[in-house]
Amino acid sequence: MSGTSGDCGSGSGSDSGASSSSSSSSNSSNSSVTGPQVYDKGKAKAPEIRRNDSNEDGLDTNGHSENNRPGLGSDGVDSNIDFGFDLRPDVISSNRSLSAAAGSSSSGSGSSSFHRRAPSINTQRQAFTQINQLQYNQNRLVLAGAIQQATDLLNDLQQMNRVWPIYYPREAVEGPSSESASTNTNDSASSTANMTVLNGGANSSTNGTVNGSSDNSTSSQKDSKHQEISENGTGRSQNGNSINSSDNQGPRLVVPSASRQLQVFKLDLKLGSGSGSQELLNSLEKNSVASLLDAKIVQTLKHLASLRERINDTASKVLVTGDLNSGKSTFCNALLRRRILPEDQQPCTNVFCEVRDCRENDGLEQVHAVLIDREYDRNDEATYEIHGLDSLDDLVYEFQKYSILKVYVDEKRPPHESLLRNGVVDISLIDAPGLNMSSFQTTRVFSRQEEIDLVVFVVSAENHFTLSANEFISSVANEKSFIFIVVNQFDKIKDRSRCMNRILGQVEKLSPQTHKDARDFVHFVSSRDVGTSSGGGGGDDGPDGDDGDGGNGRDDDLSPDFDRLEESLRNFVLEKRSLSKLAPAKTYLNNILQDIEILSEVNIKFTKSERDLRLHELDDMTPKFEHALSDSVKVTEKIDKDIEHCAEKLYEHTKKELNRVLMQTGQLPSVSYTSIFDAYNYANSIRAAIIQRIQDAVYDCEVHARKETAIVVNSIKSLGILHLGEQPAFLKIFKEDAMFTKGRHNLARSIQAELSVSDFITAAAPTWVSVITNPFNSLLTLGEKSKELTLSEISEPISQVGTVNNALTVASVIGGGQMILQSKWLNHALNAVRWVDFQLLKRLLVPALVVGSVCGVAYVISEVPNSVPRNVSRKIAREVVSLGYVEANAKRIAKESRKVLKYPSQDVRTGFQRLIENTAHQREACEKSAKEAQAGYEYFVKLHTDAAHQRALIDQCNLETHLEVD
Numbered sequence: 023m024s025g026t027s028g029d030c031g032s033g034s035g036s037d038s039g040a041s042s043s044s045s046s047s048s049n050s051s052n053s054s055v056t057g058p059q060v061y062d063k064g065k066a067k068a069p070e071i072r073r074n075d076s077n078e079d080g081l082d083t084n085g086h087s088e089n090n091r092p093g094l095g096s097d098g099v100d101s102n103i104d105f106g107f108d109l110r111p112d113v114i115s116s117n118r119s120l121s122a123a124a125g126s127s128s129s130g131s132g133s134s135s136f137h138r139r140a141p142s143i144n145t146q147r148q149a150f151t152q153i154n155q156l157q158y159n160q161n162r163l164v165l166a167g168a169i170q171q172a173t174d175l176l177n178d179l180q181q182m183n184r185v186w187p188i189y190y191p192r193e194a195v196e197g198p199s200s201e202s203a204s205t206n207t208n209d210s211a212s213s214t215a216n217m218t219v220l221n222g223g224a225n226s227s228t229n230g231t232v233n234g235s236s237d238n239s240t241s242s243q244k245d246s247k248h249q250e251i252s253e254n255g256t257g258r259s260q261n262g263n264s265i266n267s268s269d270n271q272g273p274r275l276v277v278p279s280a281s282r283q284l285q286v287f288k289l290d291l292k293l294g295s296g297s298g299s300q301e302l303l304n305s306l307e308k309n310s311v312a313s314l315l316d317a318k319i320v321q322t323l324k325h326l327a328s329l330r331e332r333i334n335d336t337a338s339k340v341l342v343t344g345d346l347n348s349g350k351s352t353f354c355n356a357l358l359r360r361r362i363l364p365e366d367q368q369p370c371t372n373v374f375c376e377v378r379d380c381r382e383n384d385g386l387e388q389v390h391a392v393l394i395d396r397e398y399d400r401n402d403e404a405t406y407e408i409h410g411l412d413s414l415d416d417l418v419y420e421f422q423k424y425s426i427l428k429v430y431v432d433e434k435r436p437p438h439e440s441l442l443r444n445g446v447v448d449i450s451l452i453d454a455p456g457l458n459m460s461s462f463q464t465t466r467v468f469s470r471q472e473e474i475d476l477v478v479f480v481v482s483a484e485n486h487f488t489l490s491a492n493e494f495i496s497s498v499a500n501e502k503s504f505i506f507i508v509v510n511q512f513d514k515i516k517d518r519s520r521c522m523n524r525i526l527g528q529v530e531k532l533s534p535q536t537h538k539d540a541r542d543f544v545h546f547v548s549s550r551d552v553g554t555s556s557g558g559g560g561g562d563d564g565p566d567g568d569d570g571d572g573g574n575g576r577d578d579d580l581s582p583d584f585d586r587l588e589e590s591l592r593n594f595v596l597e598k599r600s601l602s603k604l605a606p607a608k609t610y611l612n613n614i615l616q617d618i619e620i621l622s623e624v625n626i627k628f629t630k631s632e633r634d635l636r637l638h639e640l641d642d643m644t645p646k647f648e649h650a651l652s653d654s655v656k657v658t659e660k661i662d663k664d665i666e667h668c669a670e671k672l673y674e675h676t677k678k679e680l681n682r683v684l685m686q687t688g689q690l691p692s693v694s695y696t697s698i699f700d701a702y703n704y705a706n707s708i709r710a711a712i713i714q715r716i717q718d719a720v721y722d723c724e725v726h727a728r729k730e731t732a733i734v735v736n737s738i739k740s741l742g743i744l745h746l747g748e749q750p751a752f753l754k755i756f757k758e759d760a761m762f763t764k765g766r767h768n769l770a771r772s773i774q775a776e777l778s779v780s781d782f783i784t785a786a787a788p789t790w791v792s793v794i795t796n797p798f799n800s801l802l803t804l805g806e807k808s809k810e811l812t813l814s815e816i817s818e819p820i821s822q823v824g825t826v827n828n829a830l831t832v833a834s835v836i837g838g839g840q841m842i843l844q845s846k847w848l849n850h851a852l853n854a855v856r857w858v859d860f861q862l863l864k865r866l867l868v869p870a871l872v873v874g875s876v877c878g879v880a881y882v883i884s885e886v887p888n889s890v891p892r893n894v895s896r897k898i899a900r901e902v903v904s905l906g907y908v909e910a911n912a913k914r915i916a917k918e919s920r921k922v923l924k925y926p927s928q929d930v931r932t933g934f935q936r937l938i939e940n941t942a943h944q945r946e947a948c949e950k951s952a953k954e955a956q957a958g959y960e961y962f963v964k965l966h967t968d969a970a971h972q973r974a975l976i977d978q979c980n981l982e983t984h985l986e987v988d
């Protein structure tokens with residue numbers, strides 16, 4: 023296949039990426055695809071500019087040509103071609119023909135035409151470079167601004183998340199019984215979940231963003247997202263999970279599809295694929311999710327900072343990575359056309375080797391071995407050791423000593439061929455340790471990619487993609503739209519087309535977009551076949567491949583696949599610099615902003631629903647609060663009134679009962695009288711019986727008070743249950759029997775009521791004596807009085823407590839009168855007096871007095887059974903009155919009742935106080951939540967607007983004008 027001098031530029035047949043290139047290897051009609059280049063390697067690689075308005079060139083109506091792809095031949099253009107375009111960037115962006123022209127940097131159809139047009143091409147190339155630079159700068163500024171804006175938004179979001187944990191959309195975990203999630207999302211869910219594990223949140227839509235299909239895919243994605251969110255209604259999920267911030271532990275929101283669309287902010291618990299990790303995520307408490315998100319934001323901010331650095335860095339970094347022994351170093355050497363980096367069949371590259379143009383090092387070819395933990399500063403030799411290029415063979419093993427080897431080399435090729443010294447941008451080529459060498463090295467390679475503009479992934483044609491390769495490529499896709507895949511050691515493969523098909527099949531699965539543009543991004547090469555000269559010896563004679571004596575180069579270094587690869591790479595890094603350098607930033611920003619929009623939308627919805635819920639609760643709470651206030655006043659007033667009423671009733675009742683008993687004490691005792699000689703004991707028994715009777719009356723009053731108090735207690739209990747939903751705590755320990763167990767008035771001890779002789783003498787005795795001394799008047803008067811006074815006439819004033827004393831006096835008079843009136847023999851004597859002569863009476867006086875006295879004594883003695891109870895009861899009654907016993911007991915009983923009732927009353931009062939306080943607190947909390955939710959709502963609305971605005975700006979940032987691959 024080499025050495026054929028076929029026409030490489032006129033093929034216009036359609037192709038389907040690299041698959042056609044595979045078939046073309048055996049198809050002469052497509053020799054332009056893989057056929058050998060006929061130009062001299064030292065010169066013919068300069069691209070030709072062809073007339074872009076010529077259909078003869080195989081252009082389609084849009085001015086594109088299949089053959090315009092780098093590495094493919096195309097017809098040349100007239101050497102007198104006029105630029106005919108405005109250099110202003112805005113005009114540039116619409117100048118598609120220019121782009122097409124710039125993109126047609128392929129090999130010429132013949133060396134003669136190349137030589138004829140070379141000066142013109144170089145001039146134009148310079149012009150394009152200028153234009154590219156202008157547009158690049160403009161885009162760079164836009165993206166730098168967007169990075170700043172996104173950083174600000176993220177800082178705000180982080181603050182917000184720390185103060186008010188934001189709601190992270192959680193997926194409904196689809197178990198076997200779950201039918202809630204729509205079946206049409208299952209596939210995407212699982213595939214995304216798989217991708218998540220591999221790439222930490224990227225998905226293939228990333229690629230679409232920059233490839234021209236981004237607008238459509240993004241907007242349709244967004245539309246569907248809007249739809250899903252609106253379908254979810256008012257923030258209560260279709261799965262029945264309600265948004266209720268009071269339930270802080272449960273899932274706060276389920277928006278099944280939203281989280282699937284999150285890319286950068288997708289929380290990955292690294293528990294394997296699918297629902298395991300999701301379940302765990304769903305079960306996490308909101309603060310845990312917030313801190314996971316916080317960590318993501320921190321990570322994102324870091325990445326943005328490195329992106330900013332990267333786009334401000336004028337140099338471009340190309341990372342060459344891949345599995346162990348896939349031929350990365352050999353590939354780098356092939357690109358440099360010098361054997362600089364050590365190649366070995368055994369794993370050797372343990373330290374990153376960054377190859378740069380030696381002009382950055384004052385033209386000196388050196389190795390700067392950067393010491394671990396030192397930040398490389400070329401002007402500070404303390405940060406590195408200087409070695410010659412020939413030391414590299416040893417240095418590459420020293421990964422414990424050096425973090426990176428900066429290799430300054432002189433490519434010694436003209437700018438239009440050289441990669442490092444291209445005159446456009448400083449490029450550095452980084453040879454990385456094999457991915458599957460150790461997890462330590464792998465992690466380093468992963469972390470390195472943040473500062474990388476372009477990744478070239480070298481895979482061995484024999485081994486295909488390993489697991490680590492899969493992971494790495496997926497991870498790269500999070501940010502980079504394009505990745506070069508170099509399938510190396512193709513020369514070792516016998517059945518090449520089968521190998522190609524299999525590898526392309528794998529690429530298709532890994533990155534459909536890369537597969538789509540496989541012609542430019544997937545290359546099957548044999549790096550070892552590319553001519554290189556020995557680097558360490560420094561004696562190479564140039565870039566071309568005729569240095570069969572150097573390194574492992576071969577004479578037959580005409581490797582068309584490699585040329586095409588090189589051309590694509592150059593084209594991509596230099597002429598499509600916006601794409602290689604800025605596209606990662608654009609893609610990443612787009613992903614972040616879209617994630618922010620998704621989070622905002624979910625949170626707008628949540629905060630709105632939360633606010634409405636809180637306001638609704640507030641509406642409900644206000645009347646409850648007012649009711650509680652008025653109930654508290656009414657109920658406690660009623661209870662106080664009931665207590666007071668009860669106490670008053672008991673006071674009155676006690677007084678009435680005791681007075682009644684006191685009134686009846688004279689009649690009550692039923693103690694048997696034996697003789698005058700037992701009169702004292704009789705009187706004592708009477709006394710004790712009367713006191714006991716009064717005490718019994720007091721006890722009865724207490725029993726009555728217990729019952730009355732219990733009734734009020736029950737009424738308070740009912741009020742408590744009715745208004746507070748619970749009975750007062752006191753009632754749980756209330757026992758009515760415990761009342762009046764202490765402090766009962768001991769009447770026996772208080773009452774003296776000592777017996778005296780007078781207690782044994784009837785109250786009528788003095789009256790009786792006066793009857794003797796003033797027989798007529800006294801008797802008549804007495805007779806009249808006795809007839810006039812009746813018991814009923816005097817009982818009424820006695821009922822009044824204050825008149826007990828008078829009543830007793832009156833009772834004694836009545837008692838005496840009745841006694842006299844009841845003595846029949848005295849009546850007979852008085853009747854006889856009317857018939858006896860006064861003189862006779864005079865003479866009979868002394869004997870009459872003697873007889874009278876005897877009769878009087880006899881009378882007194884005979885009256886002891888009657889007079890003692892009367893006298894003793896009077897005496898006790900008088901003493902009870904003087905002690906204020908009735909009043910004291912009435913007060914005591916009322917007080918005890920009041921005291922007992924005070925406890926449940928206090929409980930109810932406390933209950934109301936608690937209720938009011940709780941309601942007030944709830945109201946405050948509710949108001950606070952509503953305010954916070956409102957503030958959150960406003961914040962997220964603004965955040966969404968800002969993010970959408972930024973995303974629109976980024977969308978306008980057209981990186982594609984000069985970036986067409988077609």
Ligand SMILES: Nc1nc2c(ncn2[C@@H]2O[C@H](COP(=O)(O)OP(=O)(O)OP(=O)(O)O)[C@@H](O)[C@H]2O)c(=O)[nH]1
Pocket residue numbers: 345346347348349350351352353364365366367368369370371372454455456510511512513514547548549550551
């Ligand atoms: N046949 C063949 N051998 C190749 C090709 N490229 C590299 N090799 C050989 O493969 C072996 C490994 O090459 P390296 O370039 O050291 O591989 P590497 O990926 O840099 O190795 P590490 O950095 O140690 O992971 C060497 O012996 C190379 O000569 C190729 O295209 N064809």
